[in-house]
Structure formats: structure tokens, C-alpha cells
Amino acid sequence: MPARDHADPLMLDRTAPDARLVDVQIAVVAGGVGGSRFVRGVRHAYPDARLTVIVNTADDIRLHGLHISPDLDTMMYSLGDAIDPERGWGRADETWRVGAELAAYGVEPTWFGLGDLDLATHLVRTQMLDAGYPLSAVTQALCTRWLTDSDHLQLLPMTDDRVETHVVIDAPSAPSGVRAVHFQEYWVKLHAEPEARQVLQVGIEKSRPAPGVIEAITEADLVLVAPSNPVVSVGPVLAVPGIRTAIIATKAPVVGFSGIISGAPVLGMAHRLLPAIGVDVDAAAVGLHYGSRAAGGILDGWVIDDTDAGLLPRLAQAGLTAVSTDLIMKDPAATSRFIQYGVKLATE
Amino acid sequence: MPARDHADPLMLDRTAPDARLVDVQIAVVAGGVGGSRFVRGVRHAYPDARLTVIVNTADDIRLHGLHISPDLDTMMYSLGDAIDPERGWGRADETWRVGAELAAYGVEPTWFGLGDLDLATHLVRTQMLDAGYPLSAVTQALCTRWLTDSDHLQLLPMTDDRVETHVVIDAPSAPSGVRAVHFQEYWVKLHAEPEARQVLQVGIEKSRPAPGVIEAITEADLVLVAPSNPVVSVGPVLAVPGIRTAIIATKAPVVGFSGIISGAPVLGMAHRLLPAIGVDVDAAAVGLHYGSRAAGGILDGWVIDDTDAGLLPRLAQAGLTAVSTDLIMKDPAATSRFIQYGVKLATE
Numbered sequence: 001m002p003a004r005d006h007a008d009p010l011m012l013d014r015t016a017p018d019a020r021l022v023d024v025q026i027a028v029v030a031g032g033v034g035g036s037r038f039v040r041g042v043r044h045a046y047p048d049a050r051l052t053v054i055v056n057t058a059d060d061i062r063l064h065g066l067h068i069s070p071d072l073d074t075m076m077y078s079l080g081d082a083i084d085p086e087r088g089w090g091r092a093d094e095t096w097r098v099g100a101e102l103a104a105y106g107v108e109p110t111w112f113g114l115g116d117l118d119l120a121t122h123l124v125r126t127q128m129l130d131a132g133y134p135l136s137a138v139t140q141a142l143c144t145r146w147l148t149d150s151d152h153l154q155l156l157p158m159t160d161d162r163v164e165t166h167v168v169i170d171a172p173s174a175p176s177g178v179r180a181v182h183f184q185e186y187w188v189k190l191h192a193e194p195e196a197r198q199v200l201q202v203g204i205e206k207s208r209p210a211p212g213v214i215e216a217i218t219e220a221d222l223v224l225v226a227p228s229n230p231v232v233s234v235g236p237v238l239a240v241p242g243i244r245t246a247i248i249a250t251k252a253p254v255v256g257f258s259g260i261i262s263g264a265p266v267l268g269m270a271h272r273l274l275p276a277i278g279v280d281v282d283a284a285a286v287g288l289h290y291g292s293r294a295a296g297g298i299l300d301g302w303v304i305d306d307t308d309a310g311l312l313p314r315l316a317q318a319g320l321t322a323v324s325t326d327l328i329m330k331d332p333a334a335t336s337r338f339i340q341y342g343v344k345l346a347t348e
Numbered sequence: 349m350p351a352r353d354h355a356d357p358l359m360l361d362r363t364a365p366d367a368r369l370v371d372v373q374i375a376v377v378a379g380g381v382g383g384s385r386f387v388r389g390v391r392h393a394y395p396d397a398r399l400t401v402i403v404n405t406a407d408d409i410r411l412h413g414l415h416i417s418p419d420l421d422t423m424m425y426s427l428g429d430a431i432d433p434e435r436g437w438g439r440a441d442e443t444w445r446v447g448a449e450l451a452a453y454g455v456e457p458t459w460f461g462l463g464d465l466d467l468a469t470h471l472v473r474t475q476m477l478d479a480g481y482p483l484s485a486v487t488q489a490l491c492t493r494w495l496t497d498s499d500h501l502q503l504l505p506m507t508d509d510r511v512e513t514h515v516v517i518d519a520p521s522a523p524s525g526v527r528a529v530h531f532q533e534y535w536v537k538l539h540a541e542p543e544a545r546q547v548l549q550v551g552i553e554k555s556r557p558a559p560g561v562i563e564a565i566t567e568a569d570l571v572l573v574a575p576s577n578p579v580v581s582v583g584p585v586l587a588v589p590g591i592r593t594a595i596i597a598t599k600a601p602v603v604g605f606s607g608i609i610s611g612a613p614v615l616g617m618a619h620r621l622l623p624a625i626g627v628d629v630d631a632a633a634v635g636l637h638y639g640s641r642a643a644g645g646i647l648d649g650w651v652i653d654d655t656d657a658g659l660l661p662r663l664a665q666a667g668l669t670a671v672s673t674d675l676i677m678k679d680p681a682a683t684s685r686f687i688q689y690g691v692k693l694a695t696e
Contacts, residue, residue: 065413065475095445101468105493107475116464120449127413127455145453 024049027216027252030226031056031233032071033088034259034267034329036078038226041335043079043153045343050152052216054243056228057135057157058165058201058236061184063112064102066122067129070184071233072139073121075155080146088267091117111189134160136210156216158237161207165232167273169194183232192269196276199231204239209246217246222343225298227259227266227327230286231273238298248293253300253346256290257338258283261305261327284311284318292320301346303327303338321345372397375564375600378574379404379581380419381436382607382615382677384426386574389683391427391501393691398500400564402591404576405483405505406513406549406584409532411460412450414470415477418532419581420487421469423503428494436615439465459537482508484558504564506585509555513580515621516546531580540617544624547579552587557594565594570691573646575607575614575675578634579621586646596641601648601694604638605686606631609653609675632659632666640668649694651675651686669693 026049028039039053059070070089077083077091084092094115103110114122121142128138135157147153165183169190178197186192217223228234238244247254259266260274260283271281279289283304291297302320304311305327315322323345329335374397376387387401407418418437425431425439432440442463451458462470469490476486483505495501513531517538526545534540565571576582586592595602607614608622608631619629627637631652639645650668652659653675663670671693677683 064471065478066471095443095464097443097464098446098468098471101465102471105468105472105490107472116443116445117449119467120446120453123412123414123446123450124453124455130413142453 024221025216025219026051026222026224027220028053028224028226029228029234029237029247030054030071030075031228032059032074035071035226035228035233036075036083037088037329037332038224038228038257038335038339039075039079040332041329041339042224043151044332045336045339048152049222051154052212052220053153053155054158054213054216054237055155056233056236057159058163058204058232059183060162060164061112061182063109063114064107065126066114066119067126068112068122069125069135069139069157072135072155072157073118076121076139076143076146079151079153079155080143082146090115094118109185109189112184113188134210136160136212154212156212157210158213158243159207159240160210161203163201163203163207163236163240165236166200166202167196167276168198168200169196187269192272196273199235199273199276201236201239204236205241207240209240209242213240214242214246217243217250217252220250220252222347223247223250223252223254224339224343225254225256225290227257227329229259229265229268229270229273230279230289231270231277234290235277244298247298248296253343254293254298255301255303255342255346256287256299257342258286258302258304258308258327260286260308262307266327266329282311283308284314287315287320287322288318292318295319301342303342303345372569373564373567374399374570374572375568376401376572376574377576377582377585377595378402378419378423379576380407380422383419383574383576383581384423384431385436385677385680386572386576386605386683386687387423387427388680389677389687390572391499392680393684393687396500397570399502400560400568401501401503402506402561402564402585403503404581404584405507406511406552406580407531408510408512409460409530411457411462412455413474414462414467415474416460416462416470417473417483417487417505420483420503420505421466424469424487424491424494427499427501427503428491430494438463442466457533457537460532461536482558484508484560502560504560505558506561506591507555507588508558509551511549511551511555511584511588513584514548514550515542515544515624516548517542517544535617540620544621547583547621547624549584549587552584553589555588557588557590561588562590562594565591565598565600568598568600570695571595571598571600571602572687572691573602573604573638575605575677577607577613577616577618577621578627578637579618579625582638583625592646595646596644601691602641602646603649603651603690603694604635604647605690606634606650606652606656606675608634610655614676630659631656632662635663635668635670636666640666643667649690651690651693 056071074089099114166180167186171179287302302322309324325338404419422437447462514528515534519527635650650670657672673686673689
């Protein structure tokens with residue numbers, strides 16, 4: 001049994017595989033597609049816990065005058081059972097007529113998938129933002145449609161301030177030899193094909209955690225870091241001044257889950273971005289990038305996939321408590337199992 | 349043959365029923381549904397003429413952050429063969445998914461028909477306006493999709509300034525006993541059921557004609573007033589300071605067409621609004637409301653329906669040159685015939 005840094009506030013029946021947290025608070029740091037699958041697993045594992053999901057907003061973009069928050073929307077639709085199950089983002093039963101019309105007018109960009117149902121969300125969000133409401137209040141308003149009180153679940157944007165991830169890529173014809181593109185352009189239009197020389201979170205230095213974020217971390221009985229992209233999903237959340245500090249300081253155990261399995265991302269294209277921040281594309285490197293709390297990092301426990309079990313000695317040697325299990329999020333029940341397994345690691 | 353106030357600049361073969369205007373300019377004052385049918389008839393009658401349509405914008409409204417110009421859109425879609433032929437407004441093959449989603453979010457108003465294809469037009473318009481382009485430039489940009497140069501046709505908003513028609517209706521619970529509602533609310537939501545006590549064009553006094561409007565009237569060889577609503581379509585155009593004066597001063601003959609047939613509007617609900625401006629709901633009263641140019645009005649000729657031929661003596665007695673014909677706009681060819689008939693009246 002590993003040394004325990006924390007009292008066990010979780011009232012967890014450690015012998016039962018379907019252990020439930022009752023009347024406890026869980027904070028999750030997450031991005032979009034992978035993050036929302038993870039949160040469904042958390043909800044499945046701990047249906048009575050109060051969940052606060054701190055969602056990356058550095059993917060946000062304004063297109064056609066609409067404020068689009070891809071990760072918040074993915075999370076909201078997913079938890080509201082309205083997500084397209086095939087794509088993992090956007091609305092089920094979606095159509096694309098407005099976007100096609102915009103293209104017919106010759107309006108750029110045309111590479112962003114702007115669904116008709118999704119567009120209504122953007123319209124409401126943009127209207128509320130333009131009326132002066134902060135993104136956190138807008139998110140709460142939108143969520144009244146998708147989440148009920150009995151969900152014990154709230155979504156918080158990491159910040160109400162504008163932060164945008166830009167990716168620096170080669171541009172031989174530019175005087176500087178490089179150019180910065182919005183993350184959405186890099187991801188959706190360029191398919192992450194150009195090598196990412198640098199990843200910038202524009203505005204991050206001056207951003208402030210959205211109301212409730214620090215409290216959610218500080219008052220949590222458990223903090224989970226979803227297997228989301230370490231560079232452009234979890235990275236921006238941790239980079240909002242105050243959030244990393246709050247995670248380091250919280251009394252709750254902090255457990256992270258690797259989105260890198262067998263040297264490749266389960267979802268998305270993290271392998272195209274990790275090199276830009278000097279992190280190898282393997283589950284150990286990402287865990288050590290987050291770091292052990294004992295060594296000034298954020299993690300009490302790090303969960304990797306069984307296929308990466310060979311990395312465990314390296315992690316142990318580096319002082320990061322780690323364990324391996326089956327990390328494939330094939331459904332909420334499966335996700336729930338590995339989450340419980342990881343939580344046991346950090347709380348026993 | 350009636351007295352002629354004007355030289356005949358139209359090079360019109362007055363004996364041919366399909367007389368065409370060649371290399372001449374025609375200005376049309378029009379609203380939306382009826383106006384666009386009328387303009388299709390003008391184009392059919394004079395395919396080689398250069399048409400400038402001066403379109404009412406007092407119906408414009410901002411909803412959900414979108415600048416909607418119903419009459420400009422109806423005109424544009426209609427002349428671009430994209431109009432829904434049944435409704436007479438909006439796009440053919442339209443769907444209503446975004447609007448339904450907005451309603452699902454609980455966002456008001458829900459009474460305005462916001463089509464998905466139509467919405468793309470509003471998005472482009474709103475973006476361009478927010479970027480600082482005047483409505484006339486936006487309209488020109490949108491029309492590049494719908495009209496080709498060979499159409500010899502341009503749409504001009506009556507003004508680039510914000511003007512809104514508000515209808516004053518009874519409101520027993522209000523301290524004043526009345527309230528003013530936007531025309532769209534009166535028309536679409538209230539179905540023009542409350543009695544219109546007053547019709548106000550908010551902002552009209554300070555509005556200026558859009559670039560090209562005065563020139564189009566001054567340089568025209570023929571000015572036509574469409575059988576659009578005299579109160580809320582033609583009325584606002586004439587009320588933009590400078591436009592009425594330009595029509596009175598133009599050397600071109602000015603011919604108007606009655607939208608009131610047998611004491612009722614062919615389209616729409618003008619009968620609900622004419623009383624508010626003290627005009628009877630009959631073709632003679634509307635003609636005399638516009639007035640003979642000889643008597644300080646705008647018309648050289650007034651065309652009414654055959655079913656109203658009994659009103660001709662009254663019009664003659666009042667000094668307004670008038671004629672009756674079949675005014676039903678059942679197709680562009682039929683419309684074309686009555687337009688040519690009216691033009692002959694004013695140019696012979």
C-alpha cells in the first residue's frame with residue numbers, strides 16, 4: 001500500500017468495485033471530445049457526487065460573428081445526451097445548411113463545421129456575451145437546457161477572459177519564416193499536418209479563473225485530470241494563473257489519466273503538439289510533464305494503459321505514483337472502472 | 349389623348365404591345381412581396397432597361413443579434429429565382445432548424461420565421477454591418493450572388509440609416525393606454541389584429557437617402573411606384589427626406605399602381621393600416637394620397653384595377669390621370685402587360 005499524503009475524505013468503500021462517493025465534490029479538468037467521455041465515466045462511477053468540470057476554452061473562436069466554444073459545447077451536448085455519437089462532437093441529427101449557404105455567398109472560412117443545431121447555441125452565447133454576460137454565466141444559462149439539477153453537475157469555463165491557442169508553423173514566404181494560426185485552423189483546416197514549432201496561449205497571462213473554479217478545486221474531495229490533450233486542452237487550464245497553484249494546494253487527491261496509449265493519442269492529434277512543448281509522445285513523459293505533487297507538480301497518482309505497463313518502473317523511479325489498467329473509454333461503464341481504479345490508487 | 353407634361357424620352361414604340369425600353373433607366377419604389385412580383389413584371393416588360401429598385405427598409409429588425417431586412421431579402425431572392433413561390437417570401441426549400449433550436453433554448457421571440465438558408469444572409473449582412481459597411485454596400489455584396497450584370501438591375505435600400513416602423517395599438521393596462529410595437533411584431537405576431545392607432549417611422553426624420561437613390565430618380569427615364577403597401581412600404585420610402593422631392597422634381601414620368609383592388613389589398617394587410625393615416629381603403633383614395641404631380645403629389649399616372657373602373661371619374665375630377673386594367677400579378681407576363689399599359693398612359 002503506497003504512502004498516503006491525504007486523509008481519506010471520500011467515504012469510499014475500498015472493497016466494493018462499484019464504490020460510490022456520497023455527498024462529495026469532484027473537480028475535473030478536461031477538454032472536449034475525450035474529456036466529455038471521461039466525465040460521463042466519472043458520473044457513472046460516482047452518480048451522487050457533485051461534479052464541477054473545468055473546461056478548456058482556449059479552443060474558442062469567433063467565426064461569422066459567432067462565439068464558438070467547442071470544448072464547452074462538446075461537454076454540454078455530451079452530458080445532455082445530444083452529442084453525435086459517431087463524430088464525438090456536435091449535435092446528433094445535425095444538418096449543415098447555414099454553413100453551406102455561407103459558403104455559397106463566398107464567405108470564409110468554409111473549413112469549420114458549423115452545424116445548424118449547433119449554430120443556435122452560438123447565437124444564444126454570442127447574444128449573451130454581447131449583452132455583457134461573462135462566459136461562465138452564459139454557460140450556466142445554456143446548461144439549464146442540457147443538465148438538470150439532479151445531475152449534480154456544473155460546467156465552468158476555465159476563464160471568462162479571452163484566451164486563444166495559436167500554433168506557430170513554418171511559412172517560408174513570411175519575413176520571419178513562420179506564422180501563427182488559430183488552433184482551430186491548425187486542427188480542422190490544416191489537419192495538424194504542418195509541424196508545430198510553438199504553441200502559444202494568447203491572453204493566458206492576464207486571464208483569471210472563472211468564478212467558482214478555484215473554489216471547486218480547493219473544496220474538492222477529489223480532483224481528476226481527464227485524458228485530454230496535454231498541450232491544448234489540459235495545458236491551457238493549468239496555465240490560467242491561479243489554477244495550477246490551487247491544484248498544488250488542494251487537500252484533495254489529484255489523479256491524472258493518460259490520453260497517450262502505446263505512444264499515440266487515443267483521440268485527436270496530441271502527438272503533433274507534444275514535441276512543440278518538448279514532451280515525448282509517451283504516457284510516462286506526459287505524467288512527468290504534469291509532475292508529482294511531492295516534486296512540485298500536480299499529480300498524486302497517474303494512470304496509464306496496460307499496454308504501457310513497461311513505463312511503470314520509470315515513473316516509480318521518478319517519484320510519480322502510477323498504475324496501469326485498461327484505459328479505453330469504450331463506454332461510461334468501462335471508463336468508470338478505470339477511474340475508480342485510479343482513485344483507489346491515490347486514496348488508499 | 350391626355351395632356352403631356354413630359355417629353356417622351358422612352359423611345360417607346362407606342363403601337364407595339366410588347367414595346368421595349370432600350371438603353372433607358374427605370375427607377376422603382378417598392379416593398380417586399382408585392383413589390384418583388386411587380387419588379388419581375390418590370391423586368392419582363394423592359395428586359396433591356398437598367399432598373400434601380402429603391403426598397404423599403406423600415407421593416408428591418410434585429411433579432412437574435414441578426415440584422416434582418418425582409419423587403420430587401422424578398423426582392424433579392426425573388427429576382428434571383430430563389431424565393432419560395434408559395435409563401436412569396438423566404439427561400440425555396442427552406443428549413444427551420446436553427447429557429448426551432450432557439451425556441452428550445454427558451455429564447456424569444458419565437459414568432460418570427462427564421463429560415464436556415466435565410467439566416468446565412470442575415471449572418472453575412474450583420475457581419476458586414478458590424479464591420480462598418482453601410483447597408484447599401486452590404487446589399488450590393490449580397491446581390492452579387494443573386495443578380496448578374498446582365499440583369500441590369502440593382503437594389504438600393506431607401507436609406508443606410510436605421511428606420512423602424514412602429515405601430516401604436518391600444519394597451520389598456522399601460523399608463524398611456526397605448527403601446528408601440530415594431531411592425532414585424534404587429535404583422536407577424538399580432539396578425540395586424542389590433543387596431544392601428546398610429547404608424548410611426550422611427551428615425552425617418554434624420555435618415556438620408558442611400559447613395560444612388562436620388563440619382564436613380566433624377567436620371568430615370570421612368571419612375572414606377574409598385575402596388576406595395578402605401579403605409580409601411582411605399583410610405584417610408586417617400587418619407588426619407590429628399591426622396592419625395594426628387595420624385596416631384598424628376599423629368600421622368602411617374603406612374604403608380606394600386607395595391608388596393610375592390611376595396612381590399614391584393615396582398616398583405618394594408619386595410620388595417622390605411623385608416624391610421626386617414627386614407628380610405630380604396631384605389632382612388634390611395635391614388636389621391638400619393639397625389640397628382642400637377643397638384644404637388646408624385647404621380648403623373650395612376651393605374652387601378654378594372655373592377656375599380658367606377659372610381660375613374662372621381663380621379664379625373666380630382667385631376668389625377670388614371671386608367672384601369674387587369675392588375676392581378678398572376679405571373680411576370682401578366683404583370684408586364686399592365687405595367688406597359690400604365691406607362692403608355694403617362695407617356696402618350
